[in-house]
Amino acid sequence: MLNKVALITGSSTGLGKRTALELARLGIDVVINYRTNRDAALQFARELEREYPVRALAVQADVSDPADCRSLVGQVLEVFGRLDILVNNAGPYIPERKRMAEYELDEWNAMINGNLTSVFYLSKLVIPHMRENGWGRILNFGFDRADTAPAWMFRSAFAAAKVGLVSLTRTMALEEAEYGITVNMVCPGDIIGEWKEANIEDASSAGDHSTPVGRVGTGEDIARTIAFFCAEASGFITGTVIAVTGGKDVLTKYRYEAESSKPVW
Template sequence: MLNKVALITGSSTGLGKRTALELARLGIDVVINYRTNQEKALQLARELERDYPVRAMAVQADVSVPEDCRALVGQVIEEFGSLDILINNAGPYIAERKRMADYELDEWSAMINGNLTSVFYLSKLVIPFMREKGWGRILNFGFDRADTAPAWVFRSAFAAAKVGLVSLTRTMALEEAEHGITVNMVCPGDITHEWKEASIEDVRTLTDPTTPVGRAGTGEDIARTIAFFCEEASDFITGTVIAVTGGKDVLTKYKFDLESSKEVW
């Protein structure tokens, strides 16, 4: 029997890479999507095929561009003949803290297109293949409490895109349920760069007093959650938004000096 096929956007590094490793471990073929980091994407694909009984492929595409999305999905279908799991991990983020009124038009467009419209592009392309098979999994990424439409100071564009994605996630879940397709959202907590590709074992002996569970979050925490949603027996779970935060309040971890737009403790 052929393996299921997963497309993970933005997966040459970080949470996407860790998710690719987890799915490959479960025997799922993986398509690594990258925008610029070809070397790391190709290296990861080679490692997956070396270490697990799966096929892997790296494909370049900017998922905020419709033409790139069509080419990406076309390559997956041509190579694998199927596309069963779509994980929308890619999404731009502006690190600089900016008030909404200070965003440039191109910055705003990049946030909305990269985090919301890209999910529309890819989901529209893959859903027909999933419907044909009567099975599919779509996983989207949000942020802590995105399903409550909270204010997020200095993150207006990113937050607006992800809150919109909550509604899109739940709408697609209802529309595609009859076709055996589930659509869910995972909301990572404050997982810092050095831990995005780490395992849970890597942080077991390290304490994090800012997180209620007492340790830092890792890429494995997120990957395990995504893998659960991809299981055959998870077909009763759809339209769900799940926080993987260790209990930490990500949005209000800082107090803000609104005059200087700087973080203060």
């Protein structure tokens, strides 16, 4: 029996890399998509093939470019002959705190295209093949409480794109349910730096008083959630938006000083 095939965008590093590792561990062939980090992607693909009974392919593509998306999906189908799982992990983010009125047009377009329109490009390309097989899993990434359309100061473009993606996720879920395709969203918490590729065990001794569960979040927390949605037995779950935050409110970027009720940004 052939392995299922998963395309994880932006997976040479970070959460995408940890997700690819988890899926490979479960016996799923993986496509490592990268934009610029060629050496890391190729090395990671070789490591996965050595460690697990899977095939791993590294493919360069900018998922905000429709031509690159066509090339990416075409290469996957040429090599594997199928594409069962799409994980839309890649998405630009501007760490600088900027008010909406301060965004340049190219910055705004990059946020919308990279985080929302790219999902349209790739989903449009892969859904026909999933329909033909009568099975598919599409996973999108959001942010905490994106399904409530919250205000997120200084993150207007990113937030607008991801909130739009919530509606797109749920719409695709309804439209594709009859074909055995599920579409869900995972909303990571405040997982930063080296923790994006870390295991849960690594975090067991790393306390975090700002997170109700008492530890930092890891890439494995996200990867295990994605793996759950990808399972054969998870076919009844679609249109779901799930927060993986440890209970932490990641949108609130101000704190109250002990001596004052004035918020400090």
